Amino acid sequence: MDRNSNRNIEKGTAGKKRGGFTGRLGFVLAAAGSAVGLGNLWRFPYLAAKYGGGIFLLVYIVLALTFGSVLMTAEIALGRRTGQSAISAFSSIRPKWSFLGILCAVVPIIILPYYSVIGGWVCEYFFTFAAGNGAAAAADGFFESFIASPWKPLLFFALFVSVTFLVVLFGVEKGVEKSSRILMPALVILTIGVTVYSLTLPGTWEGVKYYLLPDFSRFSAKTVLAALGQLFYSMSLAMGIMITFGSYMKKDSSISSSVRQIELFDTGIALLAGLMIIPAAFAFSGGSPETLGQGPGLMFVALPKVFQSFGSVTGGILGGLFFALVIFAALTSAISLMETVVSILMDKFGLSRRRAAVIVYIGTLLLGIPSSLGFGALSGIRLFGMTILDFFDFLSNSVLMPVVAILTCVFLGYVAGCDTVLEEVEWTGRRRKENFFRVMIRYVCPVCIALILVSSVLSALGVLSL
Numbered sequence: 342m343d344r345n346s347n348r349n350i351e352k353g354t355a356g357k358k359r360g361g362f363t364g365r366l367g368f369v370l371a372a373a374g375s376a377v378g379l380g381n382l383w384r385f386p387y388l389a390a391k392y393g394g395g396i397f398l399l400v401y402i403v404l405a406l407t408f409g410s411v412l413m414t415a416e417i418a419l420g421r422r423t424g425q426s427a428i429s430a431f432s433s434i435r436p437k438w439s440f441l442g443i444l445c446a447v448v449p450i451i452i453l454p455y456y457s458v459i460g461g462w463v464c465e466y467f468f469t470f471a472a473g474n475g476a477a478a479a480a481d482g483f484f485e486s487f488i489a490s491p492w493k494p495l496l497f498f499a500l501f502v503s504v505t506f507l508v509v510l511f512g513v514e515k516g517v518e519k520s521s522r523i524l525m526p527a528l529v530i531l532t533i534g535v536t537v538y539s540l541t542l543p544g545t546w547e548g549v550k551y552y553l554l555p556d557f558s559r560f561s562a563k564t565v566l567a568a569l570g571q572l573f574y575s576m577s578l579a580m581g582i583m584i585t586f587g588s589y590m591k592k593d594s595s596i597s598s599s600v601r602q603i604e605l606f607d608t609g610i611a612l613l614a615g616l617m618i619i620p621a622a623f624a625f626s627g628g629s630p631e632t633l634g635q636g637p638g639l640m641f642v643a644l645p646k647v648f649q650s651f652g653s654v655t656g657g658i659l660g661g662l663f664f665a666l667v668i669f670a671a672l673t674s675a676i677s678l679m680e681t682v683v684s685i686l687m688d689k690f691g692l693s694r695r696r697a698a699v700i701v702y703i704g705t706l707l708l709g710i711p712s713s714l715g716f717g718a719l720s721g722i723r724l725f726g727m728t729i730l731d732f733f734d735f736l737s738n739s740v741l742m743p744v745v746a747i748l749t750c751v752f753l754g755y756v757a758g759c760d761t762v763l764e765e766v767e768w769t770g771r772r773r774k775e776n777f778f779r780v781m782i783r784y785v786c787p788v789c790i791a792l793i794l795v796s797s798v799l800s801a802l803g804v805l806s807l
Protein backbone atom coordinates (compact mmCIF):
# COMPACT_ATOMS: atom_id res chain seq x y z
CA MET A 342 0.00 0.00 0.00
CA ASP A 343 1.27 3.46 -0.81
CA ARG A 344 1.84 4.92 2.60
CA ASN A 345 1.81 8.47 1.36
CA SER A 346 -1.53 8.28 -0.29
CA ASN A 347 -4.09 10.68 1.00
CA ARG A 348 -6.31 8.79 3.38
CA ASN A 349 -8.77 11.55 3.82
CA ILE A 350 -11.23 9.69 1.67
CA GLU A 351 -10.53 6.05 1.45
CA LYS A 352 -12.10 2.83 0.35
CA GLY A 353 -12.90 0.42 3.13
CA THR A 354 -12.66 -3.33 2.61
CA ALA A 355 -16.25 -3.56 1.50
CA GLY A 356 -15.75 -0.72 -0.91
CA LYS A 357 -17.59 1.79 1.23
CA LYS A 358 -16.23 5.29 1.48
CA ARG A 359 -14.35 6.19 4.58
CA GLY A 360 -14.80 9.75 5.65
CA GLY A 361 -11.78 11.42 7.16
CA PHE A 362 -11.27 13.88 9.97
CA THR A 363 -10.85 17.36 8.68
CA GLY A 364 -8.02 18.15 11.00
CA ARG A 365 -6.34 17.29 14.24
CA LEU A 366 -8.93 19.03 16.35
CA GLY A 367 -11.70 16.96 14.78
CA PHE A 368 -9.72 13.82 15.47
CA VAL A 369 -8.96 14.74 19.06
CA LEU A 370 -12.58 15.67 19.74
CA ALA A 371 -13.97 12.46 18.29
CA ALA A 372 -11.46 10.29 20.10
CA ALA A 373 -12.05 12.21 23.32
CA GLY A 374 -15.79 11.81 22.83
CA SER A 375 -15.30 8.07 22.74
CA ALA A 376 -12.85 8.09 25.63
CA VAL A 377 -14.76 10.37 28.00
CA GLY A 378 -17.89 8.72 29.28
CA LEU A 379 -19.18 6.62 32.11
CA GLY A 380 -15.69 5.20 32.53
CA ASN A 381 -14.53 8.56 33.84
CA LEU A 382 -17.60 9.67 35.72
CA TRP A 383 -19.02 6.45 37.07
CA ARG A 384 -16.33 3.78 36.99
CA PHE A 385 -13.19 5.67 37.97
CA PRO A 386 -14.53 7.17 41.22
CA TYR A 387 -15.96 3.91 42.51
CA LEU A 388 -12.79 1.97 41.75
CA ALA A 389 -10.64 4.66 43.36
CA ALA A 390 -12.84 4.54 46.46
CA LYS A 391 -12.76 0.78 46.56
CA TYR A 392 -9.05 0.26 45.95
CA GLY A 393 -7.48 2.53 48.50
CA GLY A 394 -8.00 6.13 47.28
CA GLY A 395 -4.66 7.90 46.87
CA ILE A 396 -2.71 4.77 46.11
CA PHE A 397 -5.09 3.88 43.28
CA LEU A 398 -4.77 7.40 41.93
CA LEU A 399 -0.99 7.21 41.97
CA VAL A 400 -0.87 3.82 40.26
CA TYR A 401 -3.39 4.99 37.66
CA ILE A 402 -1.42 8.12 36.79
CA VAL A 403 1.85 6.19 36.49
CA LEU A 404 0.18 3.61 34.24
CA ALA A 405 -1.48 6.29 32.12
CA LEU A 406 1.80 8.08 31.48
CA THR A 407 3.60 4.87 30.55
CA PHE A 408 1.39 2.02 29.34
CA GLY A 409 -1.48 4.26 28.32
CA SER A 410 0.43 6.62 26.08
CA VAL A 411 2.54 3.87 24.51
CA LEU A 412 -0.47 1.70 23.67
CA MET A 413 -2.56 4.56 22.41
CA THR A 414 0.29 5.78 20.19
CA ALA A 415 0.76 2.24 18.87
CA GLU A 416 -2.92 1.75 18.08
CA ILE A 417 -3.45 5.09 16.37
CA ALA A 418 -0.24 4.70 14.36
CA LEU A 419 -1.17 1.17 13.32
CA GLY A 420 -4.53 2.40 12.11
CA ARG A 421 -3.09 5.28 10.16
CA ARG A 422 -0.35 3.15 8.65
CA THR A 423 -2.71 0.46 7.39
CA GLY A 424 -5.74 2.63 6.74
CA GLN A 425 -7.86 -0.22 8.06
CA SER A 426 -10.13 -0.80 11.02
CA ALA A 427 -9.01 -3.25 13.69
CA ILE A 428 -10.57 -6.25 12.09
CA SER A 429 -8.31 -6.03 9.03
CA ALA A 430 -5.39 -3.90 10.26
CA PHE A 431 -3.50 -6.85 11.74
CA SER A 432 -4.24 -9.21 8.88
CA SER A 433 -3.23 -6.64 6.28
CA ILE A 434 0.28 -6.86 7.72
CA ARG A 435 0.30 -10.57 8.59
CA PRO A 436 -2.67 -12.61 7.35
CA LYS A 437 -2.19 -15.17 10.12
CA TRP A 438 -2.94 -12.52 12.72
CA SER A 439 -6.52 -11.98 11.63
CA PHE A 440 -7.62 -13.68 14.86
CA LEU A 441 -6.42 -10.65 16.83
CA GLY A 442 -8.73 -8.40 14.85
CA ILE A 443 -11.60 -10.70 15.71
CA LEU A 444 -10.65 -10.74 19.37
CA CYS A 445 -10.67 -6.93 19.32
CA ALA A 446 -14.19 -7.05 17.92
CA VAL A 447 -15.46 -9.21 20.76
CA VAL A 448 -14.66 -6.58 23.40
CA PRO A 449 -17.13 -3.88 22.31
CA ILE A 450 -19.78 -6.57 21.80
CA ILE A 451 -19.45 -7.46 25.49
CA ILE A 452 -19.16 -3.89 26.76
CA LEU A 453 -21.99 -2.22 24.84
CA PRO A 454 -24.91 -4.06 26.51
CA TYR A 455 -23.87 -3.49 30.10
CA TYR A 456 -22.60 0.02 29.33
CA SER A 457 -26.11 0.78 28.13
CA VAL A 458 -27.60 -0.61 31.34
CA ILE A 459 -25.60 1.96 33.30
CA GLY A 460 -26.58 4.57 30.69
CA GLY A 461 -30.17 3.66 31.53
CA TRP A 462 -29.55 4.26 35.24
CA VAL A 463 -28.31 7.75 34.40
CA CYS A 464 -31.48 8.36 32.38
CA GLU A 465 -33.61 7.41 35.38
CA TYR A 466 -31.75 9.94 37.53
CA PHE A 467 -32.16 12.59 34.88
CA PHE A 468 -35.92 12.06 34.67
CA THR A 469 -36.27 11.96 38.44
CA PHE A 470 -34.53 15.31 38.79
CA ALA A 471 -36.33 16.78 35.77
CA ALA A 472 -39.66 15.84 37.36
CA GLY A 473 -38.65 17.74 40.49
CA ASN A 474 -38.13 14.64 42.61
CA GLY A 475 -34.51 15.26 43.51
CA ALA A 476 -35.29 14.68 47.18
CA ALA A 477 -36.50 11.17 46.43
CA ALA A 478 -33.33 10.42 44.48
CA ALA A 479 -31.25 11.60 47.42
CA ALA A 480 -33.08 9.41 49.92
CA ASP A 481 -31.32 6.36 51.31
CA GLY A 482 -32.23 3.19 49.49
CA PHE A 483 -33.45 4.89 46.29
CA PHE A 484 -30.68 3.45 44.18
CA GLU A 485 -30.95 -0.07 45.57
CA SER A 486 -34.67 -0.28 45.13
CA PHE A 487 -34.49 1.23 41.64
CA ILE A 488 -31.94 -1.26 40.27
CA ALA A 489 -33.79 -4.13 41.92
CA SER A 490 -37.15 -3.20 40.41
CA PRO A 491 -38.12 -5.33 37.44
CA TRP A 492 -39.25 -2.94 34.71
CA LYS A 493 -37.88 0.53 35.16
CA PRO A 494 -34.19 -0.23 34.65
CA LEU A 495 -35.09 -2.34 31.61
CA LEU A 496 -37.13 0.45 30.07
CA PHE A 497 -34.44 3.04 30.57
CA PHE A 498 -31.85 0.63 29.24
CA ALA A 499 -33.98 0.10 26.11
CA LEU A 500 -34.36 3.86 25.75
CA PHE A 501 -30.62 4.42 25.93
CA VAL A 502 -29.85 1.67 23.40
CA SER A 503 -32.58 2.95 21.08
CA VAL A 504 -31.20 6.47 20.98
CA THR A 505 -27.72 5.13 20.32
CA PHE A 506 -29.16 2.94 17.57
CA LEU A 507 -30.98 5.81 15.89
CA VAL A 508 -27.85 7.93 15.78
CA VAL A 509 -25.83 5.10 14.29
CA LEU A 510 -28.61 4.09 11.88
CA PHE A 511 -28.99 7.53 10.42
CA GLY A 512 -25.26 8.11 10.45
CA VAL A 513 -25.62 11.40 12.28
CA GLU A 514 -22.55 10.96 14.45
CA LYS A 515 -21.13 14.09 12.86
CA GLY A 516 -23.97 16.10 14.34
CA VAL A 517 -23.34 14.53 17.72
CA GLU A 518 -19.66 15.38 17.38
CA LYS A 519 -20.52 19.00 16.66
CA SER A 520 -22.74 19.28 19.70
CA SER A 521 -20.00 17.72 21.79
CA ARG A 522 -17.93 20.85 21.20
CA ILE A 523 -20.38 22.70 23.40
CA LEU A 524 -21.73 20.02 25.68
CA MET A 525 -18.45 18.44 26.76
CA PRO A 526 -16.95 21.73 27.96
CA ALA A 527 -20.29 22.40 29.67
CA LEU A 528 -19.96 19.10 31.50
CA VAL A 529 -16.42 19.97 32.57
CA ILE A 530 -17.46 23.39 33.86
CA LEU A 531 -20.43 22.01 35.76
CA THR A 532 -18.28 19.25 37.23
CA ILE A 533 -15.71 21.78 38.42
CA GLY A 534 -18.49 23.88 39.95
CA VAL A 535 -20.05 20.94 41.77
CA THR A 536 -16.63 19.76 42.95
CA VAL A 537 -15.75 23.13 44.41
CA TYR A 538 -19.10 23.33 46.13
CA SER A 539 -19.00 19.78 47.45
CA LEU A 540 -15.59 20.44 48.98
CA THR A 541 -17.14 23.16 51.13
CA LEU A 542 -19.52 20.67 52.73
CA PRO A 543 -18.65 19.66 56.28
CA GLY A 544 -16.78 16.38 56.60
CA THR A 545 -15.31 16.29 53.11
CA TRP A 546 -11.67 16.88 54.06
CA GLU A 547 -11.21 13.36 55.33
CA GLY A 548 -12.34 12.20 51.93
CA VAL A 549 -10.00 14.57 50.12
CA LYS A 550 -7.11 13.17 52.14
CA TYR A 551 -8.22 9.61 51.43
CA TYR A 552 -8.45 10.36 47.72
CA LEU A 553 -5.27 12.35 47.27
CA LEU A 554 -2.74 10.99 49.74
CA PRO A 555 -1.39 7.57 48.85
CA ASP A 556 -1.41 5.08 51.70
CA PHE A 557 1.15 2.48 50.68
CA SER A 558 -0.19 -0.09 53.09
CA ARG A 559 -3.24 -0.35 50.82
CA PHE A 560 -1.16 -1.26 47.81
CA SER A 561 -1.81 -4.70 46.33
CA ALA A 562 -1.75 -6.54 43.02
CA LYS A 563 -5.47 -5.95 42.84
CA THR A 564 -4.94 -2.19 42.89
CA VAL A 565 -2.69 -2.48 39.86
CA LEU A 566 -5.06 -4.76 38.00
CA ALA A 567 -8.05 -2.57 38.69
CA ALA A 568 -6.11 0.51 37.58
CA LEU A 569 -4.89 -1.18 34.42
CA GLY A 570 -8.34 -2.44 33.41
CA GLN A 571 -9.72 1.02 34.10
CA LEU A 572 -7.02 2.59 31.97
CA PHE A 573 -7.88 0.44 28.95
CA TYR A 574 -11.57 1.02 29.46
CA SER A 575 -11.37 4.73 30.00
CA MET A 576 -9.08 5.42 27.08
CA SER A 577 -11.00 3.05 24.79
CA LEU A 578 -7.83 1.00 24.31
CA ALA A 579 -7.25 -2.68 23.58
CA MET A 580 -10.37 -3.22 21.51
CA GLY A 581 -9.39 -1.70 18.22
CA ILE A 582 -11.34 1.53 18.54
CA MET A 583 -8.22 3.68 18.42
CA ILE A 584 -6.97 1.69 15.43
CA THR A 585 -10.15 2.56 13.58
CA PHE A 586 -9.86 6.20 14.62
CA GLY A 587 -6.23 6.21 13.45
CA SER A 588 -7.27 4.94 10.05
CA TYR A 589 -9.33 8.08 9.55
CA MET A 590 -6.57 10.41 10.67
CA LYS A 591 -4.78 12.62 8.19
CA LYS A 592 -1.11 12.03 7.47
CA ASP A 593 -0.04 15.51 8.44
CA SER A 594 -1.67 15.52 11.87
CA SER A 595 0.64 14.80 14.77
CA ILE A 596 -0.05 11.52 16.52
CA SER A 597 2.03 12.22 19.58
CA SER A 598 0.44 15.53 20.40
CA SER A 599 -3.02 14.11 19.76
CA VAL A 600 -2.28 11.29 22.20
CA ARG A 601 -1.10 13.79 24.78
CA GLN A 602 -4.27 15.84 24.49
CA ILE A 603 -6.65 12.90 24.60
CA GLU A 604 -4.85 11.49 27.62
CA LEU A 605 -4.84 14.79 29.42
CA PHE A 606 -8.52 15.32 28.79
CA ASP A 607 -9.56 11.80 29.69
CA THR A 608 -7.45 11.53 32.82
CA GLY A 609 -8.25 15.07 33.90
CA ILE A 610 -11.98 14.39 33.84
CA ALA A 611 -11.59 11.10 35.69
CA LEU A 612 -9.51 12.72 38.44
CA LEU A 613 -12.00 15.54 38.74
CA ALA A 614 -14.93 13.13 38.93
CA GLY A 615 -13.19 11.33 41.78
CA LEU A 616 -12.72 14.61 43.61
CA MET A 617 -16.37 15.45 43.12
CA ILE A 618 -17.73 12.13 44.30
CA ILE A 619 -15.40 10.52 46.86
CA PRO A 620 -15.19 13.34 49.42
CA ALA A 621 -18.96 13.79 49.14
CA ALA A 622 -19.48 10.09 49.73
CA PHE A 623 -17.24 10.40 52.78
CA ALA A 624 -19.18 13.34 54.13
CA PHE A 625 -22.57 11.70 53.73
CA SER A 626 -21.57 8.30 55.00
CA GLY A 627 -19.24 9.37 57.78
CA GLY A 628 -16.43 7.78 55.76
CA SER A 629 -17.47 4.23 56.42
CA PRO A 630 -15.46 1.81 54.31
CA GLU A 631 -18.65 -0.09 53.44
CA THR A 632 -20.09 2.90 51.63
CA LEU A 633 -16.85 3.53 49.81
CA GLY A 634 -16.51 -0.07 48.82
CA GLN A 635 -20.07 -0.31 47.63
CA GLY A 636 -19.08 -0.35 44.01
CA PRO A 637 -21.15 0.60 41.00
CA GLY A 638 -23.65 2.63 43.01
CA LEU A 639 -21.22 5.20 44.38
CA MET A 640 -21.92 8.01 41.93
CA PHE A 641 -25.67 7.41 42.05
CA VAL A 642 -25.79 7.47 45.81
CA ALA A 643 -23.41 10.32 46.55
CA LEU A 644 -24.28 12.92 43.90
CA PRO A 645 -28.03 13.31 44.51
CA LYS A 646 -27.22 14.08 48.15
CA VAL A 647 -24.83 16.82 47.04
CA PHE A 648 -27.48 18.31 44.74
CA GLN A 649 -30.08 18.04 47.47
CA SER A 650 -27.91 20.08 49.80
CA PHE A 651 -28.23 23.03 47.37
CA GLY A 652 -31.90 23.21 48.28
CA SER A 653 -34.64 21.65 46.23
CA VAL A 654 -35.04 24.17 43.41
CA THR A 655 -31.38 24.91 42.63
CA GLY A 656 -30.44 21.31 43.38
CA GLY A 657 -33.16 20.04 41.09
CA ILE A 658 -32.03 22.22 38.20
CA LEU A 659 -28.34 21.46 38.69
CA GLY A 660 -28.98 17.74 39.15
CA GLY A 661 -31.12 17.58 36.01
CA LEU A 662 -28.54 19.48 34.01
CA PHE A 663 -25.70 17.38 35.31
CA PHE A 664 -27.31 14.03 34.57
CA ALA A 665 -28.35 15.28 31.12
CA LEU A 666 -24.72 16.05 30.33
CA VAL A 667 -23.62 12.69 31.70
CA ILE A 668 -26.15 11.03 29.39
CA PHE A 669 -24.62 12.91 26.51
CA ALA A 670 -21.07 11.86 27.42
CA ALA A 671 -22.26 8.26 27.79
CA LEU A 672 -24.01 8.44 24.43
CA THR A 673 -20.92 9.58 22.55
CA SER A 674 -19.06 6.58 23.99
CA ALA A 675 -21.89 4.15 23.31
CA ILE A 676 -22.13 5.43 19.74
CA SER A 677 -18.45 4.71 19.18
CA LEU A 678 -18.94 1.22 20.61
CA MET A 679 -21.97 0.49 18.46
CA GLU A 680 -20.42 2.08 15.39
CA THR A 681 -17.39 -0.19 15.77
CA VAL A 682 -19.50 -3.33 15.86
CA VAL A 683 -21.69 -2.12 12.97
CA SER A 684 -18.73 -1.31 10.74
CA ILE A 685 -17.20 -4.70 11.47
CA LEU A 686 -20.40 -6.42 10.33
CA MET A 687 -20.51 -4.24 7.24
CA ASP A 688 -16.86 -4.87 6.35
CA LYS A 689 -16.79 -8.55 7.15
CA PHE A 690 -20.12 -9.71 5.85
CA GLY A 691 -20.88 -7.04 3.30
CA LEU A 692 -24.10 -6.07 5.11
CA SER A 693 -25.81 -2.77 4.54
CA ARG A 694 -25.51 -0.21 7.30
CA ARG A 695 -29.17 -0.56 8.08
CA ARG A 696 -29.13 -4.32 8.41
CA ALA A 697 -25.92 -4.32 10.45
CA ALA A 698 -27.30 -1.66 12.79
CA VAL A 699 -30.56 -3.57 13.34
CA ILE A 700 -28.66 -6.77 14.16
CA VAL A 701 -26.44 -4.98 16.66
CA TYR A 702 -29.45 -3.21 18.16
CA ILE A 703 -31.37 -6.41 18.77
CA GLY A 704 -28.27 -8.26 19.98
CA THR A 705 -27.46 -5.48 22.44
CA LEU A 706 -31.01 -5.44 23.78
CA LEU A 707 -30.97 -9.19 24.34
CA LEU A 708 -27.52 -9.27 25.90
CA GLY A 709 -28.24 -6.35 28.19
CA ILE A 710 -31.35 -7.85 29.76
CA PRO A 711 -29.53 -10.31 32.04
CA SER A 712 -27.13 -7.57 33.20
CA SER A 713 -30.05 -5.34 34.07
CA LEU A 714 -32.03 -8.04 35.84
CA GLY A 715 -28.92 -9.20 37.70
CA PHE A 716 -29.68 -6.75 40.50
CA GLY A 717 -33.30 -7.80 40.89
CA ALA A 718 -35.05 -10.85 39.47
CA LEU A 719 -31.78 -12.60 38.68
CA SER A 720 -29.83 -11.47 41.73
CA GLY A 721 -29.52 -15.09 42.82
CA ILE A 722 -27.20 -15.73 39.90
CA ARG A 723 -23.57 -15.10 40.72
CA LEU A 724 -20.73 -15.78 38.32
CA PHE A 725 -17.49 -16.31 40.24
CA GLY A 726 -19.12 -14.39 43.05
CA MET A 727 -20.03 -11.44 40.80
CA THR A 728 -23.36 -10.04 39.66
CA ILE A 729 -23.98 -10.55 35.94
CA LEU A 730 -23.08 -6.95 35.10
CA ASP A 731 -19.90 -7.10 37.18
CA PHE A 732 -18.99 -10.35 35.51
CA PHE A 733 -19.22 -8.88 32.00
CA ASP A 734 -17.26 -5.89 33.21
CA PHE A 735 -14.60 -8.21 34.62
CA LEU A 736 -14.54 -10.36 31.49
CA SER A 737 -13.96 -7.45 29.15
CA ASN A 738 -11.75 -5.20 31.25
CA SER A 739 -9.76 -7.63 33.33
CA VAL A 740 -9.45 -10.56 30.95
CA LEU A 741 -10.03 -9.77 27.27
CA MET A 742 -8.53 -6.30 27.13
CA PRO A 743 -5.28 -7.36 28.81
CA VAL A 744 -5.09 -10.31 26.38
CA VAL A 745 -5.62 -8.01 23.40
CA ALA A 746 -3.04 -5.57 24.78
CA ILE A 747 -0.43 -8.32 25.24
CA LEU A 748 -1.04 -9.72 21.75
CA THR A 749 -0.85 -6.25 20.22
CA CYS A 750 2.54 -5.75 21.90
CA VAL A 751 3.77 -9.14 20.69
CA PHE A 752 2.52 -8.40 17.20
CA LEU A 753 4.23 -5.03 17.03
CA GLY A 754 7.33 -5.93 19.00
CA TYR A 755 8.18 -9.27 17.42
CA VAL A 756 6.08 -9.99 14.34
CA ALA A 757 5.58 -6.75 12.44
CA GLY A 758 8.40 -4.89 14.18
CA CYS A 759 8.20 -1.63 16.11
CA ASP A 760 9.25 0.30 13.03
CA THR A 761 5.85 -0.37 11.53
CA VAL A 762 4.42 2.20 13.87
CA LEU A 763 7.51 4.22 14.75
CA GLU A 764 7.77 5.43 11.15
CA GLU A 765 4.26 6.70 11.49
CA VAL A 766 4.92 8.72 14.64
CA GLU A 767 6.81 11.91 14.20
CA TRP A 768 9.57 11.51 16.77
CA THR A 769 12.04 10.88 13.97
CA GLY A 770 15.50 11.55 15.32
CA ARG A 771 14.35 11.41 18.93
CA ARG A 772 16.22 8.33 19.91
CA ARG A 773 15.31 8.34 23.57
CA LYS A 774 11.59 8.28 22.94
CA GLU A 775 11.96 5.61 20.30
CA ASN A 776 14.03 3.44 22.58
CA PHE A 777 11.54 3.88 25.40
CA PHE A 778 8.76 2.86 23.05
CA ARG A 779 10.62 -0.26 21.89
CA VAL A 780 11.45 -1.38 25.43
CA MET A 781 7.89 -0.81 26.54
CA ILE A 782 6.31 -2.64 23.61
CA ARG A 783 8.73 -5.55 23.55
CA TYR A 784 9.29 -6.19 27.23
CA VAL A 785 7.67 -4.04 29.89
CA CYS A 786 4.06 -3.94 28.68
CA PRO A 787 3.59 -7.57 27.68
CA VAL A 788 5.39 -9.00 30.72
CA CYS A 789 3.70 -6.76 33.30
CA ILE A 790 0.26 -7.11 31.76
CA ALA A 791 0.66 -10.90 31.60
CA LEU A 792 1.64 -11.06 35.27
CA ILE A 793 -1.30 -8.93 36.28
CA LEU A 794 -3.68 -10.91 34.08
CA VAL A 795 -2.64 -14.29 35.43
CA SER A 796 -2.84 -13.19 39.03
CA SER A 797 -6.24 -11.62 38.51
CA VAL A 798 -7.75 -14.62 36.82
CA LEU A 799 -6.39 -16.92 39.50
CA SER A 800 -7.78 -14.73 42.19
CA ALA A 801 -11.20 -14.59 40.52
CA LEU A 802 -11.22 -18.36 40.30
CA GLY A 803 -10.41 -18.46 43.96
CA VAL A 804 -7.02 -20.13 43.46
CA LEU A 805 -5.11 -17.14 44.73
CA SER A 806 -6.13 -14.65 47.33
CA LEU A 807 -4.78 -11.19 46.66
Ligand code: PHE
Pocket residue numbers: 375376377378379380381449452574575576577578580582674675677678
Ligand atom coordinates in the same frame (compact mmCIF):
# COMPACT_ATOMS: atom_id res chain seq x y z
N1 PHE B 1 -14.00 4.99 27.24
C1 PHE B 1 -15.39 5.03 27.48
C2 PHE B 1 -15.66 5.61 28.84
O1 PHE B 1 -14.78 6.01 29.54
C3 PHE B 1 -16.03 3.69 27.42
C4 PHE B 1 -15.73 3.04 26.17
C5 PHE B 1 -15.03 1.90 26.21
C6 PHE B 1 -16.10 3.60 24.97
C7 PHE B 1 -14.70 1.31 25.07
C8 PHE B 1 -15.77 3.01 23.83
C9 PHE B 1 -15.07 1.86 23.87
O2 PHE B 1 -16.78 5.68 29.25
